[in-house]
Amino acid sequence: MKKQAVIVGYGGMGAWHHKALQEIGKIDVIGIYDIREEVFEKAAKQNLTIFQNFQAVLESSAEIIIIATPNDSHKDYCISALEAGKHVVCEKPVTLSVKDLEEIIAVSQNSAGIFTVHQNRRWDTDFRIVQKILSENIIDTPYFIESRVNGSSVFLHGWRDFKVNGGGMLYDWGVHLIDQLLLLTPAKVTSVTAHVKSVFSEEVDDNVKLLLGFSDGLSVLVEIATNCFIPFPRWHLSGKAGTAIIDNWEGEGKIIQLLEGSNPTWSNEIVYTAAGPTRTMAPRAKKTVQEVPLPMVEKYDKGFQHNFYSAEHFYSNLVDAINGKEEQFVKEDQILRVLKVIEAAFESAEIQDRILCTI
Template identity: 40%
Template structure:
């Protein structure tokens, strides 16, 4: 394919997320959102009003020889069948997350992608979230020393949107909605295997799906990742809280405001007297002197593009033959297997030993 080729995209499922793709595509000079198929007539009318072709069926869209890429943005339970149909129709595929509900579904997609020679990728766009990148860079720069705990939390108080997101059969619930992103961030950050998974899921306001969960992943590099997603929190925790041997990182929210407090003096000389503090008489919990630490402010990285563009850039570069795919289905497979272990752990109440 030519380096200057404009890639035509056909969208199957033109809901809120696909609308976001459509708006974002205005910034991509080599992506043309050509047409849409959706089972909702109102969404078809909206697409037509925005200058896109509307197809009478998804088969009609897949049979259009001008379509180079199919964007799948339907409810999660039909990702597999649509992806396979699109690949066999000779289309490259960009699938919204979670790529599938279960790992066997992705295995089938990957097999068909290999048979057809078409490119299949997933919209794991939160790898470029500025808060994540700021945390990752601080860790990789060694500002905390050896890291042993990463806490990642996304919390709201408005519950779960109605519709398929509260239907278990359609792949609803917070593990498949937000968990897939937060797990992917940790696994993208570290080239390490997940050896143990423990998870507690809650159905506070929605009996059919998890609307809150607490997940602990143990990695074979010594890092423990604790991931929480909540939809009933009226007071939030920090977005990131990371413990290293030499310091602690905290990022409060998506705006990346945060800090690292780094130890420069261990103060390991203990006096005979037990000091009094707000914790009561305690040596171990007594406050540290200000001159024994450095405080390093954290702010949003200015060089990071935090939107859908990098997802499309990596797809375009792959189709151009410039590089290998960066968001690989094999990576998505590992995330799905962690989520499967999390569901199993929540059902049994036991930690699940893994080799993922």
């Protein structure tokens, strides 16, 4: 028998969760709760029960509560649902402070319900290619990783433009990029340096750069831009044995590897290049390197899988975790770690200095 769910907040993401669950067929959405009357007609057309208050949601037959309201309201809904023994799926970034998230986790540990966060970007094609490059040691040990999302819309949509609702790019996109990066290495984050800009928004960050240092020596640059008209590649990875570039969400790009035993012998003569006379930056002989394709990963097709590929994996795992068949994929300690890095980033931006930490 299918699990039942109620969606709290039937806006853009709430409706997306509903559509995704309709398509993949893992969970039946039986109703919604929203304080905005304008969404009632849309929900009624989907034959959904419209709950008049949150207490009615908690008293319903739904085992799963999906929280898709603005960020500032997540904490109370999560705690109440967990105290009622419900399983909770909360939209990122969960809460606006580490302290609030720790309170949710404390309740969760004494609840019959599972608490998790919808980190859908773990299934992005580009990210899974990066995971494979590193797990297969294709470029040897990485020392620099650059992860960028460059948009050009300039404006922030809806609640994202309001501080009280937990808007801004660190909470909206940073939470995804940081989550991805923390999955790439078991090392601890030891430093956070942030440049957080409000170029167009009057209240929240709309352009961000982070530099994260890790205990294993890895350095990571994270960039989120809303005013970039010549975008960088989605990923750039520097390893001891090569360089990898992933251009876009589709996972296009290439790898240049050093050939074993191909260290060139350099002449004492100056090399004249477009950069002027140089030895250090002189072009490497082509016979010392090779271009190889990016490793293959399962790619979604346009249509259903393009829209709901991540939901199929996320919700399949949730159902199996509830039934005791699998470990929960997005774990509480991972969620907390991401928020600690975001909190350190805001602190770094405020004091205009590096934050030393162990996260």
